[in-house]
Amino acid sequence: xxxxxxxxxxxxxxxxxxxxxxxxxxxxxxxxxxxxxxxxxxxxxxxxxxxxxxxxxxxxxxxxxxxxxxxxxxxxxxxxxxxxxxxxxxxxxxxxxxxxxxxxxxxxxxxxxxxxxxxxxxxxxxxxxxxxxxxxxxxxxxxxxxxxxxxxxxxxxxxxxxxxxxxxxxxxxxxxxxxxxxxxxxxxxxxxxxxxxxxxxxxxxxxxxxxxxxxxxxxxxxxxxxxxxxxxxxxxxxxxxxxxxxxxxxxxxxxxxxxxxxxxxxxxxxxxxxxxxxxxxxxxxxxxxxxxxxxxxxxxxxxxxxxxxxxxxxxxxxxxxxxxxxxxxxxxxxxxxxxxxxxxxxxxxxxxxxxxxxxxxxxxxxxxxxxxxxxxxxxxxxxxxxxxxxxxxxxxxxxxxxxxx
Amino acid sequence: xxxxxxxxxxxxxxxxxxxxxxxxxxxxxxxxxxxxxxxxxxxxxxxxxxxxxxxxxxxxxxxxxxxxxxxxxxxxxxxxxxxxxxxxxxxxxxxxxxxxxxxxxxxxxxxxxxxxxxxxxxxxxxxxxxxxxxxxxxxxxxxxxxxxxxxxxxxxxxxxxxxxxxxxxxxxxxxx
Numbered sequence: 054x055x056x057x058x059x060x061x062x063x064x065x066x067x068x069x070x071x072x073x074x075x076x077x078x079x080x081x082x083x084x085x086x087x088x089x090x091x092x093x094x095x096x097x098x099x100x101x102x103x104x105x106x107x108x109x110x111x112x113x114x115x116x117x118x119x120x121x122x123x124x125x126x127x128x129x130x131x132x133x134x135x136x137x138x139x140x141x142x143x144x145x146x147x148x149x150x151x152x153x154x155x156x157x158x159x160x161x162x163x164x165x166x167x168x169x170x171x172x173x174x175x176x177x178x179x180x181x182x183x184x185x186x187x188x189x190x191x192x193x194x195x196x197x198x199x200x201x202x203x204x205x206x207x208x209x210x211x212x213x214x215x216x217x218x219x220x221x222x223x224x225x226x227x228x229x230x231x232x233x234x235x236x237x238x239x240x241x242x243x244x245x246x247x248x249x250x251x252x253x254x255x256x257x258x259x260x261x262x263x264x265x266x267x268x269x270x271x272x273x274x275x276x277x278x279x280x281x282x283x284x285x286x287x288x289x290x291x292x293x294x295x296x297x298x299x300x301x302x303x304x305x306x307x308x309x310x311x312x313x314x315x316x317x318x319x320x321x322x323x324x325x326x327x328x329x330x331x332x333x334x335x336x337x338x339x340x341x342x343x344x345x346x347x348x349x350x351x352x353x354x355x356x357x358x359x360x361x362x363x364x365x366x367x368x369x370x371x372x373x374x375x376x377x378x379x380x381x382x383x384x385x386x387x388x389x390x391x392x393x394x395x396x397x398x399x400x401x402x403x404x405x406x407x408x409x410x411x412x413x414x415x416x417x418x419x420x421x422x423x424x425x426x427x428x429x430x431x432x433x434x435x436x437x438x439x440x441x442x443x444x445x446x447x448x449x450x451x452x453x454x455x456x457x458x
Numbered sequence: 459x460x461x462x463x464x465x466x467x468x469x470x471x472x473x474x475x476x477x478x479x480x481x482x483x484x485x486x487x488x489x490x491x492x493x494x495x496x497x498x499x500x501x502x503x504x505x506x507x508x509x510x511x512x513x514x515x516x517x518x519x520x521x522x523x524x525x526x527x528x529x530x531x532x533x534x535x536x537x538x539x540x541x542x543x544x545x546x547x548x549x550x551x552x553x554x555x556x557x558x559x560x561x562x563x564x565x566x567x568x569x570x571x572x573x574x575x576x577x578x579x580x581x582x583x584x585x586x587x588x589x590x591x592x593x594x595x596x597x598x599x600x601x602x603x604x605x606x607x608x609x610x611x612x613x614x615x616x617x618x619x620x621x622x623x624x625x626x627x628x629x630x631x632x633x634x
Binding site: 207228371 | 488491492493494497501517519521522523524565566567568569582583584585597598600634
């Protein structure tokens with residue numbers, strides 16, 4: 054451009070320098086959204102809002118948190134909870150949001166699977182989303198370390214021990230990750246860094262990638278219908294708003310998003326003010342003690358299903374299947390061989406059963422992961438873990454036999 | 459043509475400089491995460507083995523890890539007779555026999571609890587059990603308790619230093 058005229062307004066001045074009109078069109082007013090999508094598509098916006106809540110509450114916690122093994126526990130449980138005015142509020146928002154964000158991520162994920170939103174041209178949306186899931190998991194784990202309570206310490210011990218690779222016995226690697234023979238100051242310091250800087254930075258970058266991946270293939274819809282976005286948006290701009298299959302993202306679709314976000318926030322703040330304790334494990338209110346294990350070690354609820362896949366097998370097989378469970382979702386777009394992009398219930402019995410079995414099986418794994426590994430619960434957990442693996446191995450075969458609908 | 463080869467040369471030269479820089483910074487990053495010298499130096503503990511009582515399990519600390527010390531009673535020694543695996547794990551100091559082991563379950567690193575009545579260890583996390591010699595009684599643990607590197611010095615046991623007794627245990631596959 055480089056040809057400037059005297060600005061007629063502040064907006065015009067900015068427009069000549071930042072092209073805000075164009076940006077607004079690309080990002081909002083001419084970003085087209087199909088009309089036939091339901092409230093489940095608002096989960097993306099719910100996640101953005103939850104992430105902002107985590108970021109803001111985290112910044113306030115960061116001001117008084119002290120990342121040393123002697124002071125971390127008391128800086129959280131005494132300084133922030135009792136001394137800092139409203140410190141409890143930031144902690145409860147942060148703790149509840151960290152838990153709820155996973156609930157919404159799982160809903161978001163299973164919505165994508167149910168409606169086939171990972172298929173045909175939308176693979177990058179799915180893959181970037183799964184990378185976000187992995188990064189969020191690392192973020193949640195590193196954050197769980199920081200109060201330096203008993204559960205923090207022993208979760209750190211158990212999870213870093215996984216990197217020894219069972220019989221490979223890579224103790225050197227584990228000591229390198231910890232910077233000590235056991236979780237100690239070096240460990241706390243580096244997980245503090247990961248939690249407040251490196252991983253959030255990665256998350257912000259991946260959110261950018263996730264949105265960019267959505268911009269060109271556009272969002273899927275309830276019927277998996279292939280919409281000609283150019284033709285439909287032209288119709289809309291020419292005035293046929295009722296006949297067009299698409300609407301503007303802002304402010305039209307966003308108004309619906311914001312309604313869902315509003316309902317979500319009522320639920321969220323109900324939890325923050327009246328039921329925050331579900332996100333705070335009682336064991337973590339004992340300061341870390343390297344010479345005493347809590348009787349029962351379990352992860353937060355959102356990791357239970359993959360923990361339960363690790364548990365019933367011997368350490369090597371358990372680790373392999375655990376690794377399998379962590380990465381297999383990423384490959385979903387390539388394992389699903391069917392030509393159909395439509396809701397699971399319309400894709401024929403096989404995939405319908407696959408979907409609902411996968412969903413129920415993960416709920417069963419979650420429940421068994423929380424229960425002590427004894428008797429019948431052990432057996433149910435073992436069967437559920439095997440079903441999980443078999444289902445993924447069977448996916449390419451059952452989907453390639455699917456007829457075009 | 460001449461220009462192209464010049465550009466190619468510049469590209470390769472830049473690539474080489476960048477590769478050296480990248481390797482150098484990776485080395486620095488790797489080393490920054492290594493345990494500090496002060497952490498490594500603190501890795502020795504001396505135990506006075508005359509202070510322990512028969513059948514009473516004491517937890518010591520070495521490198522931040524719990525160390526189980528159990529002076530074996532005559533009854534336990536009797537039970538072990540004819541069990542070469544258990545006998546190989548004995549640490550003899552004077553006339554006394556000890557089990558000294560890192561008190562972390564070899565499955566995922568929880569601390570098993572000693573049960574004096576049963577003379578064994580139960581790990582509550584995943585139900586693993588170890589006997590009084592530190593051998594696996596019930597899976598999932600893949601192997602018995604690890605024995606920390608030790609050196610016998612009179613009636614003292616120095617943890618963290620490799621003595622001939624520990625070296626032979628390691629060579630014979632008794633511990634890792």
